[in-house]
Amino acid sequence: MAFSPPSELCAICDRNEAALPKDKATLCPECYEKSEVLFDEEMRRVELIRTIRGRDVELYDIKHPDCNENNKHCGQVILIKAGQGFEVKICLRSNALDWMQHLEDEKAGFTSQDTRLDALIGNVTLLIESWGGGPHYMDIFYVNKVVSTEGEI
Ligand SMILES: [Zn+2]
Structure with missing residues (x-):
């Protein structure tokens, strides 16, 4: 008789x-499937806007519609x-957005195990793939305070 491991219950609905x-x-x-849908939605909401493109470096602004900071800029x-x-x-600007918040579908009363931060990392992973992966x-x-300076030497 083949040994089959005891089946575990789902970590969300139990x-x-x-x-x-x-x-x-x-x-x-x-x-x-519900988690995947929420994750994809959140990935679309987290916007990465490229501001500098160099040969070996790129810089992106992170924007999110739920962020209350100037111009939705959260990092x-x-x-x-x-x-x-x-x-x-x-x-990440620490006061701009709760990145550890779990993704949820309030109407359906469903809360995913994934957080906003997971969706952001998902987007960054796509960027890395677009550079060939590795x-x-x-x-x-x-970051709780951002000080910017400008100058010329
Ligand atoms: Zn389940």
Whole structure:
């Protein structure tokens, strides 16, 4: 008789059997699909606007419609090509938006395990792919004050 591991229940609804993702099942197909829809929606809401394009570095402004700061600006992403891979610095204004908020569909009463930050990282991952992909290292900084200067020497 083939041994089959005991089936786990879905981490969200705690009712149906966990079946997805295939490599490490934690969710039932229904909750998985709802989570995917919310994630895709949030990825579309997190806007990355390229402000500087260099040979090995790009700079992006992060904008989000729920952000109350000036011009919906809630941070920056710096993408640096380093050797075969990428170094990524994400600076988030700490008071602009709650990035740890879980994605939810209020009408359906469904809350995903994914956060806004996961959706932002999803967008950054797409940027890395657009540069050909590769190993990467991401640092995320929460910044509570931004001081800008301008000058010429
Ligand atoms: Zn479920």
